[in-house]
Amino acid sequence: MQNDIEKILISEEQIRNRLKELGKRITEDYRDKDNFLLVGVLKGAIIFMSDLIRHIDLPLQVDFMAISSYGASTESSGVVRILKDLEENVEGKNLLIVEDIIDSGLTLSYMYNILKSRKPASIKICTLLDKPSRRKADIKVDYLGFEIPDYFVVGYGLDYGEKYRNLPYICVLKPEIYQ
Numbered sequence: 578m579q580n581d582i583e584k585i586l587i588s589e590e591q592i593r594n595r596l597k598e599l600g601k602r603i604t605e606d607y608r609d610k611d612n613f614l615l616v617g618v619l620k621g622a623i624i625f626m627s628d629l630i631r632h633i634d635l636p637l638q639v640d641f642m643a644i645s646s647y648g649a650s651t652e653s654s655g656v657v658r659i660l661k662d663l664e665e666n667v668e669g670k671n672l673l674i675v676e677d678i679i680d681s682g683l684t685l686s687y688m689y690n691i692l693k694s695r696k697p698a699s700i701k702i703c704t705l706l707d708k709p710s711r712r713k714a715d716i717k718v719d720y721l722g723f724e725i726p727d728y729f730v731v732g733y734g735l736d737y738g739e740k741y742r743n744l745p746y747i748c749v750l751k752p753e754i755y756q
């Protein structure tokens with residue numbers, strides 16, 4: 578796997594430090610709210626979500642939704658599908674959607690609209706990575722880890738063709754791997 582890497586964009590230490598800051602901000606912002614539910618977007622957000630919640634010093638619940646649009650490509654298919662829905666009823670709850678990356682924004686705008694229609698008390702968005710140069714749908718990010726340029730990145734949960742999720746940093750692969 579290491580041989581496939583062109584360059585590391587965000588190191589383990591940078592991720593660790595940023596997560597501490599995000600956890601602290603989220604803890605302050607949700608301190609007086611009850612029914613706090615974090616909604617992780619499978620599969621990409623698994624590592625970010627599991628590290629982030631250990632920096633949030635509040636009672637909280639977690640649930641997951643699986644949504645897929647990329648398949649084995651570096652371009653969104655534009656067809657967003659729910660593969661797994663939430664187990665929790667979200668009505669009246671304070672939701673924080675936790676994503677690994679917002680790229681075209683199609684996944685998140687689809688998911689946001691579905692969750693909004695279920696009448697939660699509030700919905701906010703937390704994403705580790707934001708690639709604003711590729712945006713097709715308008716998204717307001719409340720908590721951001723890092724803004725990145727237009728690279729297809731992998732690692733720390735993010736895949737290319739289901740591989741590389743277990744790399745501990747965010748990196749770009751050699752061009753021949755993407756061909």
Ligand SMILES: O=P(O)(O)OC[C@H]1O[C@H](OP(=O)(O)OP(=O)(O)O)[C@H](O)[C@@H]1O
Binds near residue numbers: 621647677678681
């Ligand atoms: O803003 P967008 O252009 O919609 O792209 C972002 C979404 O794409 C990826 O998911 P993917 O469909 O690859 O599923 P995965 O999380 O299982 O890898 C990523 O994890 C985000 O959920």
Ligand SMILES: [Mg+2]
Binds near residue numbers: 621647648735737
């Ligand atoms: Mg993917």
